[in-house]
Amino acid sequence: MTRLYAIAVNTFREAIRDRILYSILFFGALVLLTSLAMQELTLGDQDKVVRSIAQGAIRLFGSVIAIFLGIGLVFKELERKTIYTIASKPIPRWLFILGKYVGLMGVIAAELGLMALLYIVLMTVQQGFPASSVFVSWVMLYMELGLLTAWAILFSSYSTPTTAAAFTLAIFAIGHSADDIWMFGQKAESESVRAFSEYLYYVLPNLGVFNATDLAVHHMPIPTEQFLWAMGYGVGYSAVVLGAAALVFSRRDFK
């Protein structure tokens, strides 16, 4: 446990000393603040529009941080050769991957926490304290970012940051289109296309499972079963992807 803690804390410490984190946070906060100005520019339920833009900003910048920190996480250790003094210690490589993951999830929790705090302050001043569904949606978002981070680490464990970024962005895009893949597949006339779309739907991540933003924006309750399914799906899928990352990493030669 000490070893996992040491790797996680070191990862957290390294990330929060990285300027790129603050740049992304700054732009996230900027978008959150400008969402207030949107009130003056929109028609209809202006409060909902503001909430929607602000929630979208939290989701977007959370994803950006998960992807950009995740893709460099393992690669940087190899490039800077810091891995030499770690992999030569009595720690299994899966523990290293898990420690890096836990550390990065700590960074994402801190980042989400800060943006959520800003959201709460802004909304409380403008519209009143956010509904409980907003908080539940953030927990689901955190789980989504956990899955995205696991994919980023998997790609980072065997490729360069550029390739890992491209793959992770692809996973992000596909993950948010999983329902469309299913729907279009079912409409296809060819049996093989339908079967292939079903295969893709079940193998690739469905990030839509974690998206409860619409309910939160409308201050509607999020069904318990939807929340539990998202949590179970997120934990299970992340564990499988991290397991794959650990497997790939454990077979790697450090040159």
Add this chain to the structure above:
Amino acid sequence: MTTPGEMAITCRGLRKVYHSDFLRRPFVGLHGMDLDVQRGEIFGFIGPNGAGKTTAIKILMGLQSATAGEASILGVDHREHESKRKVGFLPERPYFYEHLTSRELLRFYGQLFDLPRKVLDRRIEELLVKVKLERFADVPVGDYSKGMRQRAGVAQALINDPELVVMDEPMSGLDPMGRALIRDLIFEERERGRTVFFSSHILADVEMICDRVGIIVGGELRGAGTIDELVGHQVEHVDCVYRCPEGFDDAVLPGERVRGNTGERSQQRVDPPDLDKTIDLIRAAGGQVLEVNPLRASLENILMTEIDRKKQVDSKRMGVLN
């Protein structure tokens, strides 16, 4: 007969084949190496650049996998994580997390060994003093000079009070003070009964401090033993330093002139059987013998010979192929 458990390092048929280029053509980095390093000795691993020293060390330290063969560290299979429990490792040109101070760095590495907090606190302070970094303990490693980084690297290699210390080129690029410090630390570890295994191409250091040496050339271990065993006791030549009256013609002396006969000190290199005759001739001419220095083969001679042999074998092989 010593068993693997009594050995610090045992390798049997350790082989590494790389397929790094686009066509995945094989390149043999290590040809079935057999090696024994005894507990409590300082073992130097020498060879030219690209000989396979770092490859062997990386395999032993779990950074690369062997294509074939077996190895054990302190009696435990090198592929098991627990084989590293009592091992300290200093990689070549060590890189560290630049944002950490050396005190934080040592704590981090100590935690990777699950060391209890009190033990770790004491060990960190001891090591900072030992490697002379106590005044810079709270400065980020990113601001350190090369020598200071190397010392921090040695400290992290010793954090778990290891029974076996493995170092890859520990003295490379260091100034004389830095090299002396590393040498002293290596001696200190041996005095405490620890084993030190290190690679180097600074042969003077190896000759000075190693109990035994392994010579690796082109991925093959060409020999291992004490320096006397490798270079032999035999005196190859004798340098005779003398002073003679002006006008003495050194052409009458056997051997070859090393330094001319016009100054106060002349020097003649002769074969050992000719030494008595040389001394007699110098004395007969009214001269005085000042020094007689036997010259033995050095590690450098042995290494260069092995490199030449390897080149000859390779060129013959190429000739056969062509």
